[in-house]
Amino acid sequence: MKISLCVALLAATVGVIQAAPTEQKTHKFTLTRNENFKRDPVRAVAKAHAKYHKHKKGGKGGVTAATSGSGTVPMTDVSGDVEYYAEVQIGTPPQTLKLDFDTGSSDLWFASTLCSGCSSTQTKYDPTKSSTYQKEGKSWSISYGDGSSASGITGLDTVNLGGLAITNQRIELAQQESASFGQDPVDGLLGLGFDTISTVAGTKTPVDSLIAQNLISKPVFGVFLGHTSTGGGGEYVFGGYDASKVSGSFTTVKVDSSQGWYGFTVDSAAGAGTTKTGSFSAIADTGTSLMLLPNSIASTIAKSYRATDNRDGTYTINCDPTKLAPLTLTIGGTKFTIPAADLIYYKQGTQCIAGFGYSNMAEGILGDVFLKNVYTVFDQGTPAIQFAKLA
Structure with a gap:
């Protein structure tokens, strides 16, 4: 569950560059x-759904950010x-x-x-x-x-x-x-x-x-x-x-900030077996626990894992991670993997809730299930978002 303000959905315009952001003097916050x-999980889905519909707006008005500054904060x-x-x-x-x-x-x-x-x-x-x-x-x-x-x-x-x-x-x-x-x-x-x-x-x-x-x-x-x-x-x-947390180069995708958040395009998602989806718009959201996918994308991924739709935005999935394949998202031509263990969000008795779900929205919300498996740089100035594999 996250305490997060209800905001809206957007369709992202994406450009791709392979580059690492310039390293600067920083200051850190640590999490506990x-x-x-x-x-x-049901409440998490409800919050995310309302969060992105409350401020839904039309139009393409951009956001311009000033340039200057540096710092770091540890998290819990x-x-x-x-x-x-x-x-x-x-x-x-x-x-x-x-x-x-x-x-x-x-x-x-x-x-x-x-x-x-x-x-x-x-x-x-x-x-x-x-x-x-x-x-x-x-x-x-x-x-x-x-x-x-x-x-x-x-x-x-x-x-x-x-x-x-x-x-x-x-x-x-x-x-x-x-x-x-x-x-x-x-x-x-x-x-x-x-x-x-x-x-x-x-x-x-x-x-x-x-x-x-x-x-x-x-x-x-x-x-x-x-x-x-x-x-x-x-x-x-x-x-x-x-830099100590990063392995290899960054994949950079430009975002459309007109709706107020970091939206971008996911090229495809691949679940168990040979299952692969088409592209979809997504939002990088540290304030959402789950990874919520557009309905058609979520349904395809769920079928590949033989996950059961609970009709509340969540899926029931096999509790044994050794019987699950990793989930791969391709962004800007680079594949980023979510380990099988992270596809199990919550276990209650003999039932497990999947780390992915849906919220009846056109865009996906890539919350912590995805973001904890990549290093992310949010660039307010360009605006853009950058992903790298973890060291």
Whole structure:
């Protein structure tokens, strides 16, 4: 499950280049784990579906990003790669909050002391304890496909991403939260999409601010999401990427950012046996756990694994990874493989839920099931997205 803002779908225009981004001075965020968090694949599908339909727009209006900057942040792996979050410092003196980093949304919001109904397990930001807080008072509201919601007012404060101090960043303080947020290990969300889908119009995202305030040297950030089986964790590198995590060269595909997220084209998907699909548009979304495919693509892949449709966006799949073949996505002419073990998302009793599903959308949403098996560089300046195999 992910706390992620509901955003829309797009058809991506893709160009392909074989190149590695220039390595720059960076700063890292590390991810941590929460053993009490429970995964819910049906809820994950519902959230992702609403996330991409809420802000659905027509047209091709592009997004132009300024160029400047560099930095890195460590991440925490939750309950077997279900979710990743970072500890972010807000205000002066700093108040540390656990935030879900989400490339599929663009708001920075979290629990606050203004919220009487927020979970007792959440850390709540207290604006009265920050000397750099400025009251703003714009209203914001977010709702999700599973019925959960949050709302409140905006303010301005210093946001420290692993040593990179963004000043006068707009923050969204929750005054109300639905009870379901108490089940999540995070205190809020940090959106890394484009600013056109910010809930409050005219908001600069944290990446916008890193660029505008010359805190990073390039308008990019690299993402590595770890596997629990190999120690978990992860990191976001703002302004560059971590070369030690990369094997070989990058495959770069241009994206259409007009809908506010990183969309691109997948050339094909290949499941068990000789099964191979045609091309489809997709979105790289760190804020979604599963890999959700367009209906026809998902159906083809599911048949190759003899997976059963649960009629809720999920499939039941064989629980024995030794009896499953890896799933391969070809992007920009390069094949990227999802190991058989990662095709098993959740086991309950003798039943296993697949790491891939569907959400009745034309575009696929490539969440953490895919992204933890590649190194990804999100280039806001071009805009483009770059994938490399892991070292």
